[in-house]
Amino acid sequence: MITINKNYLDLEKSYLFTDIARKVNAFEKANPDKKVIRLGIGDVTLPLPQVCVDALKEGAEEMGNKETFRGYGPEQGYPFLRDIIAKCDFSDRGIDIDADDIFVSDGAKSDTGNILDIFGPNLKVAVGDPVYPVYLDTNIMAGNKDSIIKLPCTAETNFQPVPPSKPVDLIYLCSPNNPTGSVMDHETMQAWVDYALENKSLILFDAAYEAFISDDSPHSIYEVNGAKKCAIEFRSFSKKAGFTGVRCGYTVVPSDLTVTTENGSEIKLRELWNRRQTTKFNGVSYIVQKAAAAVYTPEGEKQCRENIEYYLRNASLIKEALEEVGYEVSGGKNAPYVWLSIPDGHTSWSFFDYLLENANVVTTPGSGFGACGEGYIRISSFGSYEDCVEAVERIKNLKA
Amino acid sequence: MITINKNYLDLEKSYLFTDIARKVNAFEKANPDKKVIRLGIGDVTLPLPQVCVDALKEGAEEMGNKETFRGYGPEQGYPFLRDIIAKCDFSDRGIDIDADDIFVSDGAKSDTGNILDIFGPNLKVAVGDPVYPVYLDTNIMAGNKDSIIKLPCTAETNFQPVPPSKPVDLIYLCSPNNPTGSVMDHETMQAWVDYALENKSLILFDAAYEAFISDDSPHSIYEVNGAKKCAIEFRSFSKKAGFTGVRCGYTVVPSDLTVTTENGSEIKLRELWNRRQTTKFNGVSYIVQKAAAAVYTPEGEKQCRENIEYYLRNASLIKEALEEVGYEVSGGKNAPYVWLSIPDGHTSWSFFDYLLENANVVTTPGSGFGACGEGYIRISSFGSYEDCVEAVERIKNLKA
Numbered sequence: 001m002i003t004i005n006k007n008y009l010d011l012e013k014s015y016l017f018t019d020i021a022r023k024v025n026a027f028e029k030a031n032p033d034k035k036v037i038r039l040g041i042g043d044v045t046l047p048l049p050q051v052c053v054d055a056l057k058e059g060a061e062e063m064g065n066k067e068t069f070r071g072y073g074p075e076q077g078y079p080f081l082r083d084i085i086a087k088c089d090f091s092d093r094g095i096d097i098d099a100d101d102i103f104v105s106d107g108a109k110s111d112t113g114n115i116l117d118i119f120g121p122n123l124k125v126a127v128g129d130p131v132y133p134v135y136l137d138t139n140i141m142a143g144n145k146d147s148i149i150k151l152p153c154t155a156e157t158n159f160q161p162v163p164p165s166k167p168v169d170l171i172y173l174c175s176p177n178n179p180t181g182s183v184m185d186h187e188t189m190q191a192w193v194d195y196a197l198e199n200k201s202l203i204l205f206d207a208a209y210e211a212f213i214s215d216d217s218p219h220s221i222y223e224v225n226g227a228k229k230c231a232i233e234f235r236s237f238s239k240k241a242g243f244t245g246v247r248c249g250y251t252v253v254p255s256d257l258t259v260t261t262e263n264g265s266e267i268k269l270r271e272l273w274n275r276r277q278t279t280k281f282n283g284v285s286y287i288v289q290k291a292a293a294a295v296y297t298p299e300g301e302k303q304c305r306e307n308i309e310y311y312l313r314n315a316s317l318i319k320e321a322l323e324e325v326g327y328e329v330s331g332g333k334n335a336p337y338v339w340l341s342i343p344d345g346h347t348s349w350s351f352f353d354y355l356l357e358n359a360n361v362v363t364t365p366g367s368g369f370g371a372c373g374e375g376y377i378r379i380s381s382f383g384s385y386e387d388c389v390e391a392v393e394r395i396k397n398l399k400a
Numbered sequence: 401m402i403t404i405n406k407n408y409l410d411l412e413k414s415y416l417f418t419d420i421a422r423k424v425n426a427f428e429k430a431n432p433d434k435k436v437i438r439l440g441i442g443d444v445t446l447p448l449p450q451v452c453v454d455a456l457k458e459g460a461e462e463m464g465n466k467e468t469f470r471g472y473g474p475e476q477g478y479p480f481l482r483d484i485i486a487k488c489d490f491s492d493r494g495i496d497i498d499a500d501d502i503f504v505s506d507g508a509k510s511d512t513g514n515i516l517d518i519f520g521p522n523l524k525v526a527v528g529d530p531v532y533p534v535y536l537d538t539n540i541m542a543g544n545k546d547s548i549i550k551l552p553c554t555a556e557t558n559f560q561p562v563p564p565s566k567p568v569d570l571i572y573l574c575s576p577n578n579p580t581g582s583v584m585d586h587e588t589m590q591a592w593v594d595y596a597l598e599n600k601s602l603i604l605f606d607a608a609y610e611a612f613i614s615d616d617s618p619h620s621i622y623e624v625n626g627a628k629k630c631a632i633e634f635r636s637f638s639k640k641a642g643f644t645g646v647r648c649g650y651t652v653v654p655s656d657l658t659v660t661t662e663n664g665s666e667i668k669l670r671e672l673w674n675r676r677q678t679t680k681f682n683g684v685s686y687i688v689q690k691a692a693a694a695v696y697t698p699e700g701e702k703q704c705r706e707n708i709e710y711y712l713r714n715a716s717l718i719k720e721a722l723e724e725v726g727y728e729v730s731g732g733k734n735a736p737y738v739w740l741s742i743p744d745g746h747t748s749w750s751f752f753d754y755l756l757e758n759a760n761v762v763t764t765p766g767s768g769f770g771a772c773g774e775g776y777i778r779i780s781s782f783g784s785y786e787d788c789v790e791a792v793e794r795i796k797n798l799k800a
Contacts, residue, residue, distance in 0.1 A: 001600040002569045003520030004659050008672055043471035053464035056687060057457045063645065064453035071443035071644040106506055106682070113680030114514075117541065120403030137679045141517065169402045200401040244471040245463065245686045259404050272408055279537045280513030282506070285688055286645045287456060 007143045014133060016368035023353070024362055031360075037391045039318075039379050040362040042178065042337075044242045046310060048291075049303035052241060055294035059287030073283045076274065077104025077250070081289045085250060088296045089235070095222045101254050101270060103277055104284050104292070108208050108236040108249040109134055112172075114280070115204065115232065115251070116142045118272040123169040128153045128161040130179050130369030130376075132206070135172040152372045153180055159330055159339060160184055163192060167199035175217070176209040179369045179378040180339045181315075181331015183217045189224045196230040202257075202269075203231040208249075211240035211308050213334045228254040232269070239336070241295045241304045248284055248292045311336045314388040315381035321392035325399040338379040339366070348374055359394035407543045414533060416768035423753070424762055431760075437791045439718075439779050440762040442578065442737075444642045446710060448691075449703035452641060455694035459687030473683045476674065477504025477650065481689045485650060488696045489635070495622045501654050501670060503677055504684050504692070508608050508636040508649040509534055512572075514680070515604065515632065515651070516542045518672040523569040528553045528561040530579050530769030530776075532606070535572040552772045553580055559730055559739060560584055563592060567599035573621070576609040579769045579778040580739045581715075581731015583617045589624045596630040602657075602669075603631040608649075611640035611708050613734045628654040632669070639736070641695045641704045648684055648692045711736045714788040715781035721792035725799040738779040739766070748774050759794035 020040055028036055047053075062068035076082065082099040090097035105111050112134055121143050127135045129150040139148055149168055151161035159182035160175065173192060175184040184192075196203050205221040213219055221227045233252040237243035253270040261267055284292075294300045319332035328341035340363075342351040348365035355361045355377070364380070366373030381388065420440055428436055447453075462468035476482065482499040490497035505511050512534055521543055527535045529550040539548055549568055551561035559582035560575065573592060575584040584592075596603050605621040613619055621627045633652040637643035653670040661667055684692075694700045719732035728741035740763075742751040748765035755761045755777070766776030781788065 001567075002523065002602045002659055004661060004667060004669075004672060005518050005520055006662065008518065008675060009661065009667075011675065045466075045469070045471065047466045047469040048460075048463040050464060053460050056460035056463070060448075060453050060456035060460065063448040063456070064450060066445075066447050069445070069447040069642075069645075071445065071642075073645055106685075109682045110680060118405050118408065120405055123402065134679060141676075141679065167401075202402045242469075242471075244682075245469075245473055247682065247685045259402055261404060261409065262406065267404060267409075269404075272404060275408060275411065276541075279534060279541065280510060282509045282644075282647065285506075285647045285685060287687075288685055 005141065007141050007145065010140050010145050011137055014137075016364070020352075020362065020364065023356065027356055034360045036356075036360045036362060037383065037387045038362045039381075039383055039388070039391055040364045041380055041382055043244050043382060044239065045382050045384065046242055046307045048242050048246065049295070049300060049307065051294040051297055051300040051303055052246070052291040055291040056287050059290040063287065070286045073286055073289070075278045075281055075283045077102065077284065078286070078289050081293045084293050084296045090220065090222065093219065093223070095220055097222060097252055098255065101252050103251045103253065103273060104289060105249050105251060105277075105281070106247045106284055107238060108206065108234040111234050111249060111251040112204065112206060113138045114276065115273070117276050118269065119170070122147060124149065124167070125170045125172070126151055126161065126164060126168040127172045128174065128177070129371060130366055130373030131172070132174060132178050133369070150370065150372075153177070153182070154372055155330070155341070158182055158188075160188060163195040168201055171196060171201055171203045172206065173203055173221070174206040174208070176212055176335035177331075178209065179337055179364070179366065179373065181335035181337035182339070183213060183334035185217050186224060189218055189221060193221070193224045193227045193230060197226050201230065203227070205231050205233045207233055208236040209239055209335050210235070211304065212312060212336055214312060215334060217334060222252070222254070228256045230257070232257070237292050237295060240308075241292070242307060243292070246288055246291060248288050310385065311381045314383065314385055317385075317388055318379055318381060318392055321396055325396050332381065336381045338381065340377050340379060342375055342377060348377055351377055355395065358398055359391065361391045361394060405541065407541050407545065410540050410545050411537055416764070420752075420762065420764065423756065427756055434760045436756075436760045436762060437783065437787045438762045439781075439783055439788070439791055440764045441780055441782055443644050443782060444639065445782050445784065446642055446707045448642050448646065449695070449700060449707065451694040451697055451700040451703055452646070452691040455691040456687050459690040463687065470686045473686055473689070475678045475681055475683045477502065477684060478686070478689050481693045484693050484696045490620065490622065493619065493623070495620055497622060497652055498655065501652050503651045503653065503673060504689060505649050505651060505677075505681070506647045506684055507638060508606065508634040511634050511649065511651045512604065512606060513538045514676065515673070517676050518669065519570070522547060524549065524567070525570045525572070526551055526561070526564060526568040527572045528574065528577070529771060530766055530773030531572070532574060532578050533769070550770065550772075553577070553582070554772055555730070555741070558582055558588075560588060563595040568601055571596060571601055571603045572606065573603055574606040574608070575617070576612055576735035577731075578609065579737055579764070579766065579773065581735035581737035582739070583613060583734035585617050586624060589618055589621060593621070593624050593627045593630060597626050601630065603627070605631050605633045607633055608636040609639055609735050610635070611704065612712060612736055614712060615734060617734060622652070622654070628656045630657070632657070637692050637695060640708070641692070642707060643692070646688055646691060648688050710785065711781045714783065714785055717785075717788055718779055718781060718792055721796055725796050732781065736781045738781065740777050740779060742775055742777060748777055751777055755795065758798055759791065761791045761794060
């Protein structure tokens with residue numbers, strides 16, 4: 001008789017965005033005259049860069065001609081894309097990453113979930129709190145529920161996790177951070193790498209928001225000494241190039257990354273991940289890979305940069321306006337998210353309600369990302385500039 | 401300390417297509433004057449139907465405009481695609497499958513691999529022999545290695561597996577079959593469904609080649625009574641519409657499909673798969689889903705049919721020509737693969753070598769798909785018509 005993966009029964013149903021949608025719908029129904037502004041979402045809104053649109057159309061044309069048609073491609077991605085990634089995202093920034101270390105995929109969410117396939121059971125796993133829920137849920141699915149250690153990301157820790165006092169096996173780091181919008185500097189990142197090397201831990205580094213970095217904070221964990229021996233990095237075109245609906249990302253598994261098996265032999269994680277991907281994945285759409293490669297052309301870099309700057313201008317506007325009227329705010333400088341410390345007497349949800357009802361602005365309650373998110377709300381800068389201007393005006397007026 | 405999934409160490413390295421490539425390269429190097437014809441591949445060669453090219457280009461345009469841009473879509477697929485699939489592939493054929501039972505993905509390979517995520521450990525798993533290697537490898541990765549039962553697919557069983565005498569938990573069926581090219585009739589399929597219902601087994605039905613069915617054999621396992629209570633079905637646009645490089649497929653998990661958990665409660669597999677997909681997957685590229693939907697327009701159906709007919713004409717040509725000169729041949733009628741019983745005195749590999757050296761035709765040794773494939777070679781009809789004509793002429797001449 002068939003049995004199920006009973007770890008699935010340990011999962012909590014995720015109501016966060018459902019609850020938000022329900023509340024917003026109810027409010028709109030009761031107040032049809034009010035214009036609600038949505039700053040809750042983590043999804044891009046600007047159209048795809050034109051270089052990517054052109055590349056998609058060219059790719060489609062190629063697929064329609066017998067001479068240029070492409071069937072199955074390499075599961076790891078086409079060399080034309082892996083090579084340009086290795087050059088532009090790493091080599092040009094002084095980081096030595098081989099094209100063979102790069103595995104192109106349909107997105108960072110898939111990879112951060114699927115990566116657990118290659119690891120053993122009952123791992124001690126450290127995640128931040130608040131945190132992107134996928135790290136938690138995929139570990140519960142893998143049976144690691146009782147060995148998850150939550151590292152508080154609070155004002156005291158600059159809204160990033162700090163190394164725990166005891167050894168852990170697997171560490172999830174996300175910088176720039178979702179949801180707190182905080183970014184790690186070299187020193188903090190080096191401390192994590194030193195910890196991982198000392199404790200034989202593996203870091204899973206999620207750099208999905210690296211394109212938003214505006215100061216000299218590291219874009220890649222491999223900018224830090226020793227990281228190639230202890231870290232896997234996840235990258236995404238979702239936020240960098242507006243690919244949330246196009247679907248492309250990549251994962252870096254350096255060949256230096258080895259694990260000692262029970263019988264004492266060393267095995268490269270890159271080989272395991274390669275085996276996982278070649279067995280359970282068939283590569284990314286050729287036309288999508290062509291569009292991803294266009295991101296690295298000079299014109300592509302420029303168009304992507306313009307979109308990022310647009311969102312960063314929104315973030316900066318939100319952050320400064322809120323600070324002006326006395327709110328405590330972090331993030332919003334190297335990330336599309338502003339993390340607002342809510343006034344005394346409110347919970348995350350009550351302040352969410354307050355803003356919805358009085359400013360008609362939708363945000364995301366921080367408690368939805370974990371217990372340490374209580375007391376905060378996340379404000380997204382992915383809306384239009386005009387909406388952001390109006391939203392902050394309304395929030396400011398509440399204080400007047 | 402991080403540990404690996406030690407089941408990965410039980411995997412055998414897959415050398416089949418590497419070995420073939422090595423032999424073909426060596427032959428071509430030694431015989432630069434000979435024109436080698438490749439009938440080994442399982443990949444389509446005709447360009448994408450024009451309706452799909454147009455849909456991809458339209459989709460790209462939409463993504464380039466602020467008003468029509470689409471970010472994250474539903475992880476399960478857009479309603480416009482799920483609805484048209486439910487209508488054209490099921491309802492129009494008299495099968496009652498709900499759009500909510502359909503999960504759009506980047507391909508059947510991903511889904512047949514990932515589906516094991518939702519099941520418990522140590523399942524008794526039945527697979528055909530010969531078989532598509534992904535079924536085997538993904539079960540080894542999941543720790544089911546020692547409980548895999550191989551069901552011989554021989555001339556006596558019409559090159560399809562038949563129900564075993566003992567109960568099993570999970571059954572992989574593939575019809576039309578890869579590699580044997582054999583198709584199941586209603587009666588055989590009904591016997592499997594009856595077996596599964598009686599033994600509380602779950603059937604994983606791979607219908608990736610259903611578009612090649614040319615007689616009244618069932619396209620879907622749900623054409624058979626009771627299947628909605630015991631079967632998951634995998635479909636693909638790869639062979640139906642030439643999407644091997646575009647990447648789209650779908651999986652049907654009927655809501656009737658339940659499993660009793662240890663504590664005696666019933667759980668719907670659809671809910672588990674939905675949780676798996678929403679947690680570890682972010683949906684298929686919007687433009688790709690648009691292209692998949694175009695397959696179901698009248699013009700799309702016609703263009704796809706023309707491509708299928710082209711490959712089927714090749715298959716028929718190969719089959720008839722080989723039979724004419726006395727070879728025993730099966731498949732090639734409802735499938736793009738011809739399964740040739742090799743002459744006495746040869747092994748699969750020695751006959752592969754014989755054809756390569758003497759007819760300069762590349763095939764696939766049946767033994768590469770499992771022990772019961774020994775004594776056979778697979779010939780693919782995915783090449784050009786002209787190549788197929790020349791290849792069979794050469795093979796016929798060897799007999800002259």
